[in-house]
Amino acid sequence: MSGSTTDSAPEDEQSGSQAVEPSAQAEAEKAAAVRRVSAAGRRWRAAQLAGCAALLAVALTGGSIALGALRDSGTATVASSSSAVSPGLMASGDLDAGIKAIQAHLRGQPKDFGSWATLGLAYVEQARTKGDPSRYPQAEQALKKSVELEPDNDQGLAGLAALAAARHDFKGALTYADRTLKQNPYDERALCSRIDALVELGRYAEASKAADLADERRPGIPVFTRYAYVHELRGDVRTARAVLERALSTATTPGDIAYVAAALGQLAWNQGDYDTALTDYARALAADDTYLPALEGRARAQAASGDRAAAIKGMEAVVARYPLPGPLVALGELYEDRGADGDKARAGDQYALVDAWTALARANGVNADLDTAMAAADHGDKAAALRAARAEWARRHTVHTADALAWALHVNGRDKEALPYARQATATGYRNASFRYHRGIVELATGDRKDARSHLGSALKLNPGFSPLGAREARKALKEASE
Secondary structure (H helix, E strand, C coil): CCCCCCCCCCCCCCCCCCCCCCCHHHHHHHHHHHHHHHHHHHHHHHCCCHHHHCCCCEEECCEEECCCCCCCCCCCCCCCCCCCCCCCCCCHHHHHHHHHHHHHHHHHCCCCHHHHHHHHHHHHHHHHHHCCHHHHHHHHHHHHHHHHHCCCCHHHHHHHHHHHHHCCCHHHHHHHHHHHHHHCCCCHHHHHHHHHHHHHCCCHHHHHHHHHHHHHHCCCHHHHHHHHHHHHHCCCHHHHHHHHHHHHHHCCCHHHHHHHHHHHHHHHHHCCCHHHHHHHHHHHHHHCCCCHHHHHHHHHHHHHCCCHHHHHHHHHHHHHHCCCHHHHHHHHHHHHHHCCCCHHHHHHHHHHHHHHHHHHHHHCCCCCHHHHHHHHHHHCCHHHHHHHHHHHHHHCCCHHHHHHHHHHHHHCCCHHHHHHHHHHHCCCCCCCHHHHHHHHHHHHHCCCHHHHHHHHHHHHHHCCCCCHHHHHHHHHHHHHHHC
8 A cells, every 4th residue: 555656445434423334353353452461561571571561761870760752653653662661650850960960970881782872762751742853862871882882882873773763763762773673672662663664654464563572572651652543543443542552551640641541532533522632631630730732632622622712721831831833733723713813823823833843843854745745735835845755655655654754745736646645544544634624625625525525524534623714615625524
């Protein structure tokens, strides 16, 4: 699928919010998956591996430093995290203090390759938790120092995999993950980085096998959440939710509870089940009321439910702490949708900040082409959006890059070229209303009113509040296609 632009894989044309009825084999696979997670959870607790809750404990003279990772969902995607640790446990003060403690330790022990690796990972997490890509060059220096001192140390190699993925260098992440696993086949971070890299390269069958392998070797919440996402990408929402619910039942720390509950909220929101999404986000925030993915997700669910005022207030709080492209665009669209005096200018300010962030990201070694393509197609330089989308497609063929390229071609008036990519974006069965909306718009522009009605209607039935502006345009286009 990922190597061509033909509509070669069967598409999930189910237009309701209910999943397609699975076959007996699929039901058996789902049951087996849930049993594995349940059994793994029992083994995990029995072995007292509470560290799978996202604690990276580093023995230093001053004690243990706890590190965590914020899931990279800029791909609202999100797509997946490059690090094996789960997010949410990282109060910025603790992280900053931890970095200072590691730095002090290394001044006295400059040949401690493990602490250099820990410092590099801490910088990666600092970049994530603060939305500050300027930390990545520091992370690179520290991690390279670690492998310079001890070339085959799995901690340093796994850290380089995490850094590469954070910079959206997924081929590099896969290379480093594989090198790590040759040294330590049970390295949790490398197992998870390998899943993430394969997902982000569009190698979904291999990612599924990698998730199975990680589940066998190092079962725990970081692996369970990735296992669920691989199933979600194939349209198997019920297995994804069952696995996440089981993972939540094994969670013992506030960070893990927040992490998994927020993942459940995102899954529910994607299906248009806003009540369940809000309940899941409330569970996450009850565990950690500062957890940014839950705050962002709650704001999106509030907007979709019609509570625009609460959504704007919540998203403003998110971007004040974490000014990444996804939340910035969401807030800008909420301002545009509100349409009060000054809101157009406020929206423009958010879109300008996206440009500023992508420039900063590029300056620090981050590939920001997908972010540029997604934001600029609707709210910026359309020609730049197409250049970025083409560049990203040249690197990796995923449902997200196919969708971005299709939409960038559309806004540049090249709908015939866009159609194969729009089909490919929906070909795995991934239940994403935005992808269906984009495909419907492209089909309408190419004169295929029947398929346009099908996909526009499907998008609105699946998740009628998928975007404040996109949903409004989908309703207008559906009316046009039906006339």
